[in-house]
Amino acid sequence: MSKKCKYAVKALIALAEHYEQGNLFTADISKAQNIPKKFLEQILLELKHAGYLGSKQGYGGGYYMKKNPAEITVADIYRLFDGNIALLPCVSLLRYESCDDCLDETTCALKREFAKIREQTRLIMVNTTIQSFLTPEE
Amino acid sequence: MSKKCKYAVKALIALAEHYEQGNLFTADISKAQNIPKKFLEQILLELKHAGYLGSKQGYGGGYYMKKNPAEITVADIYRLFDGNIALLPCVSLLRYESCDDCLDETTCALKREFAKIREQTRLIMVNTTIQSFLTPEE
DNA sequence: TTATACTCTACATATTCGATAGAATTTATA
């Protein structure tokens, strides 16, 4: 998982802890989570564009959690920053692409097993939400 | 998953189909699987050094499956070429490293959930072997 | 009007990925 994606999850958790309690400054998240500020700005902006966060500009502005943290999955965030969950493009659920080295996909020996792996991995990641990180037990 | 790792799995499947039936030429695997020959040479050599394959040099030489295909897991091959199965180094089972941005690992909000994700993913990949790709059903 | 904080685009730098090149070594066989 890229650092960008990891930073995104950390920032989302921090913002989820203040869900429906106003906004946080990028600078404060940056310090608390040890994330380079300018890099974090880009990340928060992307999360906003994707609909997870809202923001307020100007003096006293900042970012706040817009979507319910229980409805934001690790799969969503991983896909946003790191791409496919599937290990091969040809078994991707949402972004299918044929493999460029594949001569005949109908007889490809890899598809069946890697589709299984993708599906199991996907289920785990879909069932882990930002809320999951906040609750002490489950 | 890198192309290198995918090529490795494809090559292993091809060699597994001739398990205990002599060797295959790199050139033939390269053609059949559409893998650049010189790249494949490196991959097969790494697989040999890791103990999965054996080879015979010189005229009529080639590579053959040394280990039982049912005992070579996708997790093994993934780790060899692409590194950790865990999404974060701090939850890696075999190659633990602390995250460089982590201020206090004991209070890290990410570890518990990402450790769960790693364990589930690991189990799937350990339970998928080279033999799994050969058998029509399961 | 000023300081603050988000918005947007461009750039920089290091590493990794995917692949190629070529020389060295080993071996069967003609």
Add this chain to the structure above:
DNA sequence: TATAAATTCTATCGAATATGTAGAGTATAA
């Protein structure tokens, strides 16, 4: 013994990606 075939090993290379930095622009509260 010469030769062709095949693996072995190291170096290199270009493109893409990851991880940031920089700086100008915009919105807003006080």
